[in-house]
Amino acid sequence: MPDLFRPTDAAARAQASSLIDSATYAALAVTDPDNGRPSISRIALATDQRGMPLSLISSLAPHTAALEANPACALLIGEPGDKGDPLTHPRLTLHATARIIARETLDHAELLARYLSLRPKAALYADFVDFRFVLFAPEDALLNGGFGKAFRLTAADLDHRG
Template identity: 65%
Template sequence: MTKTDPYQPTDDAARALARDLIIGATHAALAVLWPGNAMPSVSRIALAVDDQNRPISLISTLADHTRALHANPACALLIGEPKDTGDPLTHPRLTLHTLAQPIARGSSEHDALRSIYLSQRPKAKLYIDFADFGFVRFDVQDGVLNGGFGKAYRLSPANL
């Protein structure tokens, strides 16, 4: 009989790799659905983590992906970049299925995220206070970790 389920049982090594990918990410591919259309769109965004290691970003209201997130907060993040050498498909990557939660400017959470974000992305000081920029926290619903050939895992929020 052939095995049709490609996923391995989640173990501590998979959980640690997923957490390392999230914490170490400086950017991610963000997949959204266009409002009123089932067509997906992908953008590259800067990424950081809050004080609970949840993914956050600073995004502009001028960006199409921001308008898409306001219409439908369901989205996905792809984290992990191939190295300079070797087959890109052998390098770890993590897809997070998330719900985007905009953080209100002027709230205490916004102020806390501003400090956290600048500590991780100091160059953002150039535009962090522009009126069209705001924070979004990505509430992870689940994830799929591909740690390389034969190392695929489905992850619950508790695993992350």
């Protein structure tokens, strides 16, 4: 069977970066620690200073317990357009390792300032004691840039500001 993935190029890297930068939410896939089955949640999304995905999550959410038990996860980033077949619009499946940031750290304070600059409405709940930041360190990704435009990306391809 022929390789269906195109060679990764600057345009693919730029498209993946644009999808991450413009995303306001993502679907987060985790493994449920109680039964080992996959589980998916919608989460708010922003980026840290390097352009890496970031979210503010509650310790009350089941996906938080799942990430604490097993930080391996995946994010589906990209929104279907208003017209046409949703499957023709670009999307990125990002395989990552989650790192939950403790509230009492300098990292948390820096991420809070960045997150609120990008998502000011989060100020309503960002200081609740059950909310913490989670950074998603990409390991690789699959970019579907539209019909017939599939690419495999490495962590280095995604570290565009490194």
